[in-house]
Amino acid sequence: LCVPELPEVETVRRTLTPALVGRRIARAVLHRADFCQTSGGKPCRPRELLQGMRVAALERHGKQLALIAAEGPVLVAQLGMTGQLTVTAAGAGITPSDHIHAQWLLDSGSLLRFRDPRRFGGLSALPSVDSLRERWAAMGPDGLRVTGAELADRAGRSRRSIKVVLLDQEVVAGVGNIYADEALFLARINPLRAAATLRPAEWELLADAIHRTLTAAVAAGGSTLRDYMDALGMPGRAQAHHAVYGRGGEPCLACGRGLKGVRLGGRATVYCPGCQPRRRLRLVKEA
DNA sequence: CTGGATGCCTGGGAGC
């Protein structure tokens, strides 16, 4: 199972770039009409899927990946829960296959395929790079660059829990359930605390923890493309080491206490009651 | 406006 958050999407972007950028899309096929949306609500035609156009760049903001055509139009891919974008070597044909909802045949002969069994992901066709900038400007800053001041500005008056706030893509783009828990553990902030109770120093601590968590995961190649990375001779490095995610009931790696699992905003949440106390730790005055 | 709850969707694991 893969859960594409920012590091996984960034890994996809990096590994797709050499195969896609500069290439012309000879043919594009959409196997499910509801898998691609246009701003006008009309069905996506081959033109919206960039057929006949040249890929100028692959850009990412948060968990969104944009294929920018030299001719102007843009196609945004969201991997959702189980989405995979893969390139297969020359020779493969555009044939219908299990859970593959869109395919692009490149002038190199390679085939780009979007597979998504659960279909939480999808494609959005935009008319221009301007509309892409507009779309991304409405979201929060990218998780790799967000500052403590930006977090505080966007969520500092919210009574929502800090965990739920971190999952809000309009606050910070790219953080999902795994890295939200990991970043809060690293920053030693209790996930249940209302965002409005965080102090400026804690927002800075949190921004730093988000950077470190995401950067480490990007360096490890994420987890989505593990098989692909193995094929490139990088086995094992992609295995993310999670301190809290999925470890409810197990001992904390830092203090040994049992990690606690709760549901927050409908999501499984794990934290250490010892390292992430509900109240801020006060320095004990030495007698 | 805010925040909580729900539904979408399928594979896999738990439990009987």
Add this chain to the structure above:
DNA sequence: TGCTCCCAGGCATCCA
């Protein structure tokens, strides 16, 4: 062994 149940979670949409 085979069946059912339920959970995983990003995101849209609903309601209080």
